[in-house]
Amino acid sequence: MSPYYTPPGSLPPQNRIMPGRAVFATAYAFIPQGVFSDIVTSFLPGWNDTRLWLIARPMTGFSETFSHYVMRVEPGGGSDAPDPETGAEHVLFVTEGLVALTIGEAAFELDAGGYAYIPPGTPWRLRAEGAAPARFHWIRKLWEPAPGLTPPEAFVTNETEIAPVAMPDTQGRWATTRFVDPEDLRHDMHVNIVTFQPGGTIPFEETHVMEHGLYVLQGKAVYKLNQDWIEVEAGDYMWLRAFCPQACYAGGPGAFRYLLYKDVNRHAKLRGPGAFGPAR
Incomplete structure (x- = not known):
C-alpha cells in the first residue's frame, strides 16, 4: 500500500453533512x-484514459507562477504529447501505481515516491503500466531565463534515495x-x-x-x-x-x-x- 494519500474520487453520499472547510x-x-470528488475532475487534450484535479493555475488572485495537477491515469493510458507549452518545465511525483516515462530517448519506470524533473523544450511521453491506475502530481512552470544560465538537465530519482x-x-x-x-x-x-x-x-x-x-x-x-x-x-x-x-x-x-x-x-x-x- 502506498504511504502517500491519493484522492479516491467518486461522490460523497447524499446523507453526508458538508464539512465546510474550504x-x-x-x-x-x-x-x-473532501473537495476532490469526481464532479470537479478535468480532462486534457492529448491524454488518453486520464482525468485530473487541477488545484492551482495562474489567474488573478491565485497562483501566479505555476500550475498543479493531481493526475489519475488508467492502466494503458497516458500521452505521447503531454504538454503543448514548450517553455514549461515539469516535476512529476508518483504516489501510487507504476509509470513508464520517456524523456528524450531515455526510458524510466517510476513507482510510489518516484520523482522526475523535465526541463523546458524536452520531448517526453508517459504511460501507466500495471493493473492499477497511476497517480501522480504534475507541477508546471514557465522556466525563466537569466544571464549566464541554461536550463537544468532532466533527472529521475526516488525520495527514498535522498x-x-x-x-x-x-x-x-x-x-x-x-x-x-x-x-x-x-x-x-x-x-x-x-x-x-x-x-x-x-x-x-x-x-x-x-x-x-x-x-x-x-x-x-x-x-x-x-x-x-x-x-x-x-x-x-x-x-x-x-x-x-x-x-x-x-x-x-x-x-x-x-x-x-x-x-x-x-x-x-x-x-x-x-x-x-x-x-x-
Whole structure:
C-alpha cells in the first residue's frame, strides 16, 4: 500500500453533512480532501484514459507562477504529447501505481515516491503500466531565463534515495527532502518534501517572497495561513501567495509530510513606467 494519500474520487453520499472547510481568501486558498470528488475532475487534450484535479493555475488572485495537477491515469493510458507549452518545465511525483516515462530517448519506470524533473523544450511521453491506475502530481512552470544560465538537465530519482536535511536547531523534528541543490541557480523552482515529526513546529511566522503550494501527503497538523489556524490532514491542499504568514504544529501520531512548491532564484518582476499611475 502506498504511504502517500491519493484522492479516491467518486461522490460523497447524499446523507453526508458538508464539512465546510474550504477557504478561498486573498492571501491563501485551502482545498480540503473532501473537495476532490469526481464532479470537479478535468480532462486534457492529448491524454488518453486520464482525468485530473487541477488545484492551482495562474489567474488573478491565485497562483501566479505555476500550475498543479493531481493526475489519475488508467492502466494503458497516458500521452505521447503531454504538454503543448514548450517553455514549461515539469516535476512529476508518483504516489501510487507504476509509470513508464520517456524523456528524450531515455526510458524510466517510476513507482510510489518516484520523482522526475523535465526541463523546458524536452520531448517526453508517459504511460501507466500495471493493473492499477497511476497517480501522480504534475507541477508546471514557465522556466525563466537569466544571464549566464541554461536550463537544468532532466533527472529521475526516488525520495527514498535522498536523505532529508534537518532544519537548524530543530533536533531533526523538521526536515526537508531536497531534490535539487539550493545553490544551483539554474533552477527557478523547488519542489521538495517537508517532514515534521509529531510535535515538530514552524516556531515563527514565515513571511517571505516565495509563492507556495502545499499538498499534504501524510499525517495531520494545525497550520497557520495568514491570520487563521486551520486543521489540515493528508489529502488537503494549501496555496499561499507571496508574504502570506505561515506557521505549523504537527499533530501526530505519525509524521506530517507535504509536497512543497516554491519559486526561487530570480529577480522580482517590475512593472513598467506608469503602471502605478502618475506621480503625486
